[in-house]
Amino acid sequence: MTTETDARQTATTEILPSTEIRPAAPPPPELRALRQWVCWKYEPRPDQKPGKPLVNPMTGDNADHSKPSTWATYDQALASYRADSGYEGVGFVFAVTDPFCGIDLDDCRDPHTGELQDWATKIIDRLATYTEVSPSRTGVKLWLKATKPGAYCTKAFGGKGGKVEMFDHHRYFTFTGQHLAGTPTTPQSRQAEADALYEEVFGSAKPATTQIVVDSGASRNDAEIVAKASATNAKFARLWAGDIAGHGSQSEADSALVFHLVFHTKDARQVDRLFRRSGLMRDKWDQSSGGQTYGKRTIAAALRNVQAQYRPAPKRRPRNRIPSWITDAMKLRTHPRAILKAILDLCAPSPLDAHGSRGYAVIGKTKLAEMTGMAEKTAKRHLSQLEALGFVVVVSRGGIIRETGELAAHAYAVPAKEGALEHLRYSGPPRRFVPPAIAA
Numbered sequence: 001m002t003t004e005t006d007a008r009q010t011a012t013t014e015i016l017p018s019t020e021i022r023p024a025a026p027p028p029p030e031l032r033a034l035r036q037w038v039c040w041k042y043e044p045r046p047d048q049k050p051g052k053p054l055v056n057p058m059t060g061d062n063a064d065h066s067k068p069s070t071w072a073t074y075d076q077a078l079a080s081y082r083a084d085s086g087y088e089g090v091g092f093v094f095a096v097t098d099p100f101c102g103i104d105l106d107d108c109r110d111p112h113t114g115e116l117q118d119w120a121t122k123i124i125d126r127l128a129t130y131t132e133v134s135p136s137r138t139g140v141k142l143w144l145k146a147t148k149p150g151a152y153c154t155k156a157f158g159g160k161g162g163k164v165e166m167f168d169h170h171r172y173f174t175f176t177g178q179h180l181a182g183t184p185t186t187p188q189s190r191q192a193e194a195d196a197l198y199e200e201v202f203g204s205a206k207p208a209t210t211q212i213v214v215d216s217g218a219s220r221n222d223a224e225i226v227a228k229a230s231a232t233n234a235k236f237a238r239l240w241a242g243d244i245a246g247h248g249s250q251s252e253a254d255s256a257l258v259f260h261l262v263f264h265t266k267d268a269r270q271v272d273r274l275f276r277r278s279g280l281m282r283d284k285w286d287q288s289s290g291g292q293t294y295g296k297r298t299i300a301a302a303l304r305n306v307q308a309q310y311r312p313a314p315k316r317r318p319r320n321r322i323p324s325w326i327t328d329a330m331k332l333r334t335h336p337r338a339i340l341k342a343i344l345d346l347c348a349p350s351p352l353d354a355h356g357s358r359g360y361a362v363i364g365k366t367k368l369a370e371m372t373g374m375a376e377k378t379a380k381r382h383l384s385q386l387e388a389l390g391f392v393v394v395v396s397r398g399g400i401i402r403e404t405g406e407l408a409a410h411a412y413a414v415p416a417k418e419g420a421l422e423h424l425r426y427s428g429p430p431r432r433f434v435p436p437a438i439a440a
Contacts, residue, residue, distance in 0.1 A: 023175055024177040026074075027092070028185060028186040031074075031092055036093045036094075037077035038063045038072070038077060038091050039055040039063075040053065041053065052088070052091075055080075058072050065093050065094075068252050069248060089135065089174055094168055094171050095169055099289040099297065100187055101144050101146040101147065102141060102144075102167050103123070103141070103144070103166050103194075104164070105123060105124075105139050105141075105163075107161040107163060109137065109138050123164075124183065127190050127193050127197070128184060128190070129184055130142070131143075131180040132175070132178050134174065140180060144189070144190040145289055146195075146291070147300060147301075148168040150198055150202060152166075152198075155201055166198060170305070189291060191292065222274055222277070225274065228264070229264055233260065236257070236260045239260065239279075240278050240279060242278070254280055254285075257278060261275065263309065266303065268296075268300075365379040366379075
């Protein structure tokens with residue numbers, strides 16, 4: 001008796017020659033109905049397998065698997081392929097808005113006999129979904145309804161050069177239409193089977209880091225998110241209102257809005273709640289396919305892809321600016337008493353280490369920079385200028401301030417009381433003052 005596996009291996013012995021028209025048969029109706037088709041061609045690459053770049057069927061330019069505007073319908077792609085001898089065939093782009101997942105088994109099939117390696121046969125039997133022969137005739141591609149459970153996509157498997165690739169968005173599959181006999185003729189819902197295969201090939205599913213939910217303490221409420229996003233992004237505002245202009249379909253608009261929301265919050269429940277309030281909400285959001293609703297699948301894809309995260313700008317502490325007359329006085333070596341008093345006034349919110357009757361206070365560049373808002377380097381320069389003018393005196397150049405017992409890289413004694421400023425009331429050259437404790 002001939003088994004289904006035997007039938008698959010014998011039914012595919014008629015290999016497509018390079019001049020054969022592809023696809024050999026039309027795609028399953030669910031795939032054909034989607035506007036996610038492109039053309040492709042071979043592109044030589046030195047010391048590597050030929051590349052298969054995507055081509056926009058409508059323009060002949062390169063297509064992009066992340067830009068729906070460069071895709072077309074199946075009929076448009078097929079017509080373009082048949083009209084241009086430089087194309088090798090058509091392909092299907094997997095998108096976050098569809099329920100499909102593609103699994104590519106490379107180097108698992110004899111191109112002359114059609115015989116499959118055991119490891120590939122086991123995967124095909126387990127998934128039991130639409131399967132076809134690849135253009136090279138050395139591999140097979142499986143199309144199913146599922147979501148890739150983790151971040152990994154490609155890994156060597158099965159020995160003898162075998163490899164497994166798994167994608168559910170931002171990738172494309174060439175389509176040959178050479179259906180593998182004995183497999184279903186349409187993609188099947190196989191989430192559990194896809195999860196098991198992923199774990200077998202790649203190990204335990206590790207979600208992308210962007211799927212981590214932000215702590216509730218750091219998150220913003222719904223109203224704040226909508227207000228901020230609407231105020232700063234016109235595209236978000238239009239999508240939020242239900243305007244899908246500029247998008248190829250409402251599904252593409254759904255995905256775009258969810259991507260915007262995920263930028264503002266990584267909490268899947270909050271994204272779902274917000275989408276339901278938007279003008280794009282419709283019954284399809286809760287329709288289940290492949291073991292997961294359309295809404296959950298769209299959110300999961302966005303969480304895997306949106307790396308950026310909105311962070312509110314930190315609140316800046318108001319900076320106390322040094323009045324220009326102070327710096328002018330320092331340059332002109334005039335008004336020394338006003339300079340010192342102004343520094344003390346600026347430092348008033350955080351009292352200096354005043355020493356009462358001794359008539360002086362200790363200040364360092366860090367304290368002055370903190371109180372005035374200027375850089376430490378600038379504060380150090382100003383203090384050095386004051387020292388050169390004889391308005392302050394150094395009490396420490398790295399070590400312990402004798403009067404306070406504090407450590408300081410540079411500390412300066414500054415007159416802190418009116419009595420200590422008396423000697424600066426004349427118009428002649430400034431006289432250096434020496435704090436009493438230091439003089440002793």
